[in-house]
Amino acid sequence: MGKKLSKENYDKLNENYLYRKEPPDRSWKTLWCKNWTFRIFKKDGKAFMEDTFWSNGGHTIEVTDDNINEFEKVFDFREVEKIHCDEADDYNDEDVYKVAIGSGGWEYGVQCFIKKGAKKNRQKLIEKKKYEIEQLKKQLEWAEEELKELMKEEEEQ
Numbered sequence: 001m002g003k004k005l006s007k008e009n010y011d012k013l014n015e016n017y018l019y020r021k022e023p024p025d026r027s028w029k030t031l032w033c034k035n036w037t038f039r040i041f042k043k044d045g046k047a048f049m050e051d052t053f054w055s056n057g058g059h060t061i062e063v064t065d066d067n068i069n070e071f072e073k074v075f076d077f078r079e080v081e082k083i084h085c086d087e088a089d090d091y092n093d094e095d096v097y098k099v100a101i102g103s104g105g106w107e108y109g110v111q112c113f114i115k116k117g118a119k120k121n122r123q124k125l126i127e128k129k130k131y132e133i134e135q136l137k138k139q140l141e142w143a144e145e146e147l148k149e150l151m152k153e154e155e156e157q
Contacts, residue, residue: 003066005065005068009063010042013068015039015041016078017073018099019038019049019071019074020037020038020072020099021071021072022070023036033053033058034053035051035101035102035105037074038051038071046062046063052100052102053105053109074097075113080113080114080116082113083112085111088112088114089124090120090124090125091114091118097114098111099113
């Protein structure tokens with residue numbers, strides 16, 4: 001008879017949550033085609049964590065009383081909204097979740113979510129805009145220098 005999952009623990013598992021689990025090691029075999037972020041699905045009184053890399057059950061782990069505490073809730077999908085990752089730095093760090101979901105893995109599949117109701121951090125936006133202005137000023141200076149050089153070369157001919 002296989003390992004069991006008590007009704008109490010079964011009932012704690014929420015299909016609206018994204019979970020994560022530390023991989024047992026960092027070998028390529030352990031990490032290949034796996035995000036180690038999971039959605040739960042329940043069937044016939046059993047619960048399974050399905051890795052988000054796959055949409056068809058490519059890597060599943062049966063949840064038991066022995067391993068349930070290895071899975072950590074990341075967030076509740078009902079309490080977050082997806083944003084473009086380019087915007088993530090505009091929010092307070094505690095309001096942002098960057099997770100690998102889908103077959104892109106951590107290299108190409110990172111998706112960003114924020115807590116519902118989170119507002120962009122005005123100070124971060126101000127600093128970002130100041131930086132952008134400084135970069136544009138430098139570009140203008142470089143363009144002016146290039147123009148002077150070109151005009152100088154033209155006069156010398």
